[in-house]
Amino acid sequence: MATNNNIPNFHFEPTYHKNLNKKARKVGLSPIEFVFQKMVKNSVKAIKEHKNKTIFNHIYPLSDVQSMIDNSIKTNRLEFTYSSFEAKGFRPSMEDAHFIVNIKEGLLSGLFDGHGGSEVAKFASSYVQNHFSIFLEKCEGNVYATFHLLLKSLDQEVKMNNAWDDTGTTAVICFIDYTTHLIYTATLGDSEANIYRSDNGKSISIPLSCIRDWSCEKEIKRAKKAPHGKLINENQRFVEFNPKKISFEHKNFRINVSRAIGDKISNPKKKTVISCKPKVTVHQIKPKDVVILACDGLKDYVQEHEIVYRVKGDPKEVAQNLVNYAIEIKHSKDNVSVLVVNVS
Structure with a gap:
């Protein structure tokens, strides 16, 4: 290029x-x-x-x-x-x-x-x-x-x-x-x-x-858009700083990556939580x-x-x-x- x-x-x-x-x-x-x-x-x-x-x-x-x-x-x-x-x-x-x-x-x-x-x-x-x-x-x-x-x-x-x-x-x-x-x-x-x-x-x-994960500032901002998403640590406790995963308790679904392909369950309509932007x-x-x-x-x-x-x-x-x-x-x-x- x-x-x-x-x-x-x-x-x-x-x-x-x-x-x-x-x-x-x-x-x-x-x-x-x-x-x-x-x-x-x-x-x-x-x-x-x-x-x-x-x-x-x-x-x-x-x-x-x-x-x-x-x-x-x-x-x-x-x-x-x-x-x-x-x-x-x-x-x-x-x-x-x-x-x-x-x-x-x-x-x-x-x-x-x-x-x-x-x-x-x-x-x-x-x-x-x-x-x-x-x-x-x-x-x-x-x-x-x-x-x-x-x-x-x-x-x-x-x-x-x-x-x-x-x-x-x-x-x-x-x-x-x-x-x-x-x-x-x-x-x-x-x-x-x-x-x-x-x-x-x-x-x-x-x-x-x-590498982008839930500890990154921009990723945290995106996570806060999720109506039912909560950031948690390795002990599954809700945290504001240094989170390791996002948890969707109403769906019994947790994921540690903030960018990926798929994971439709984590992305409610018009709200991008798990991003596919590389x-x-x-x-x-x-x-x-x-x-x-x-x-x-x-x-x-x-x-x-x-x-x-x-x-x-x-x-x-x-x-x-x-x-x-x-x-x-x-x-x-x-x-x-x-x-x-x-x-x-």
Whole structure:
């Protein structure tokens, strides 16, 4: 997605693009430049937010994200080797779904951590694979708009199925553009993507996901719109600060993610509580990078500095080792799914 001054003639979802054009004009930018800046800002946020959660700051990059991005057309083509591994762990069933696929425009991968069942996660995985290129073409190469409109469409499809009213899924989707070597990441919920890179002989992690939960100020404001929703802590007590879940007692329904696909039961008419609006980031990908997508079954139990030092070997070996480490050593109580992409 090159940044240029040409305003695209969007004929797809005209209201969305009209609003996008209006916001861009307000700050004197083209729509492409405007969304590119938004993605860069989100990339900076992702790194800062992850740094603030750990004492192991040395595993994260010191450089400014903007200086790492060169969105010119590249003449060399990146090559990818990839694999994945999953285990249901101590859960009675597997509710995750994932894919990695080469498409005409680049490499597309996605991981979906279902809750309330596996159906929505499986549907989402298939839907994104089958529709990403269609939306990208209709959005004239605007990856930011593609992610937003694709996930909105997916959410609408899921909510049309009444059998899925109390089920949903998180999502983390990565698209690596063959021409610019940029990786775009859309995140809903607590599944995450990272780049693992050797920087001056030091192994570092570059977070690609902005994680939003009920402890975030904007998410709390949205939760207060819910007529029957109450924010609670891990002990199921109503709290105002540092909540972990939102509870709908009249429906006997509780959920810990603030952004996801589905969960129609939590969204009364005209009141968006669980949002399907993704946080989208952009970053430069380089040869020898390793991209990993993982669900919270890994991330909640294995600290990032532990992951950094285990990203060695071929993709299949790395994925399997991380899953086994989470379950056997760290005693993860959730499904664990890991996707690994080696770049050369």
